[in-house]
Amino acid sequence: MAYNITSLSELIKQFEKLPGIGKKTAQRLAFHILAQPPQNAQQFAKALVEAREKIHFCPCCQSLTDDALCSVCSDEARDNSTICVVEDPKDVLAFEKTREYKGLYHVLHGAFSPLDGIGPEQLKIKELMKRLSDTTVKEVIMATNLTVEGEATASYISRLAKPLGVKVTRLAYGIPVGGDLEYADEKTLTRALEGRNEI
Amino acid sequence: MAYNITSLSELIKQFEKLPGIGKKTAQRLAFHILAQPPQNAQQFAKALVEAREKIHFCPCCQSLTDDALCSVCSDEARDNSTICVVEDPKDVLAFEKTREYKGLYHVLHGAFSPLDGIGPEQLKIKELMKRLSDTTVKEVIMATNLTVEGEATASYISRLAKPLGVKVTRLAYGIPVGGDLEYADEKTLTRALEGRNEI
Numbered sequence: 090m091a092y093n094i095t096s097l098s099e100l101i102k103q104f105e106k107l108p109g110i111g112k113k114t115a116q117r118l119a120f121h122i123l124a125q126p127p128q129n130a131q132q133f134a135k136a137l138v139e140a141r142e143k144i145h146f147c148p149c150c151q152s153l154t155d156d157a158l159c160s161v162c163s164d165e166a167r168d169n170s171t172i173c174v175v176e177d178p179k180d181v182l183a184f185e186k187t188r189e190y191k192g193l194y195h196v197l198h199g200a201f202s203p204l205d206g207i208g209p210e211q212l213k214i215k216e217l218m219k220r221l222s223d224t225t226v227k228e229v230i231m232a233t234n235l236t237v238e239g240e241a242t243a244s245y246i247s248r249l250a251k252p253l254g255v256k257v258t259r260l261a262y263g264i265p266v267g268g269d270l271e272y273a274d275e276k277t278l279t280r281a282l283e284g285r286n287e288i
Numbered sequence: 289m290a291y292n293i294t295s296l297s298e299l300i301k302q303f304e305k306l307p308g309i310g311k312k313t314a315q316r317l318a319f320h321i322l323a324q325p326p327q328n329a330q331q332f333a334k335a336l337v338e339a340r341e342k343i344h345f346c347p348c349c350q351s352l353t354d355d356a357l358c359s360v361c362s363d364e365a366r367d368n369s370t371i372c373v374v375e376d377p378k379d380v381l382a383f384e385k386t387r388e389y390k391g392l393y394h395v396l397h398g399a400f401s402p403l404d405g406i407g408p409e410q411l412k413i414k415e416l417m418k419r420l421s422d423t424t425v426k427e428v429i430m431a432t433n434l435t436v437e438g439e440a441t442a443s444y445i446s447r448l449a450k451p452l453g454v455k456v457t458r459l460a461y462g463i464p465v466g467g468d469l470e471y472a473d474e475k476t477l478t479r480a481l482e483g484r485n486e487i
Contacts, residue, residue, distance in 0.1 A: 136301075153296065
């Protein structure tokens with residue numbers, strides 16, 4: 090194409106890398122950035138670099154934080170006898186939105202997927218077991234997604250946790266089967282929490 | 289919300305500012321950035337700042353460029369007797385993709401919109417008239433959008449340009465190539481009828 094601006098093409102390419110952003114949308118977003126004052130682009134750039142540099146896994150629950158411990162783990166008002174095990178940091182956000190759950194979390198960072206080479210070693214299961222060996226933990230709520238991978242992960246962890254004398258529960262059906270926790274609304278999540286059953 | 293990471297919220301807020309990106313999508317994009325290596329975020333940030341800093345309006349056609357003149361204006365092989373007038377730099381990109389048009393462009397950066405306070409002064413009309421006073425220009429193709437605003441802008445400019453002895457044309461409007469007659473709206477069909485040509 091005769092009309093070629095290197096720095097514009099580079100910006101479009103960067104937007105295209107984002108999930109769900111196609112060529113046309115990437116172009117639209119890049120032109121939007123150019124139409125804004127320069128400080129907006131700088132703020133955006135700063136937010137990108139800062140978020141990526143500051144945010145790391147919480148050493149306790151493996152969720153995301155920019156502090157020594159995440160805000161849930163460091164909150165002494167939370168009930169430390171219950172741990173809700175989720176696949177993804179986004180799921181923690183979804184639970185926090187219900188304002189119903191007062192316990193702690195543990196993020197596995199995925200679920201079993203033999204085809205992708207993801208087994209117990211690739212997930213944060215060892216870290217969870219270490220937490221469960223602490224006698225204060227009385228219940229583990231398995232809140233992995235209701236998919237084949239999530240179910241397999243839940244039953245694997247429940248087999249490991251039960252010998253430790255920990256009660257293992259699963260979220261109640263109420264979340265649509267095959268649905269992603271991330272997209273469940275607050276009401277559905279609350280119902281799922283209330284109706285949890287022992288595995 | 290108890291679960292609050294300042295730098296993450298800031299990144300989500302920045303993504304939300306983009307057109308067509310809602311809360312959920314912004315969250316998904318921010319988490320995607322966190323899941324990538326830090327150098328990806330840095331590259332993205334660099335592309336944002338560089339594009340915004342380097343790219344400016346071409347002093348001749350008012351399109352975007354990161355050079356002294358844009359690649360179209362500085363190309364001596366282009367036909368400088370024809371100027372295609374468009375509303376937006378994106379429209380230049382669309383024309384260049386056809387590989388058919390060999391003339392020059394002029395970007396107005398908008399169209400008349402009295403409610404938003406956009407009149408002749410806010411658009412790059414003065415700059416266009418300066419170019420038209422040059423005797424090499426023989427034809428102006430009005431390629432503003434087929435909206436009330438675009439039509440008003442086109443007729444205003446044609447009234448100014450005609451006394452200068454410049455031929456003013458308007459893009460043909462009709463059924464899009466590959467389009468189904470069944471789905472064409474009344475306005476488009478009317479324009480297609482009006483603009484019919486002998487086979």
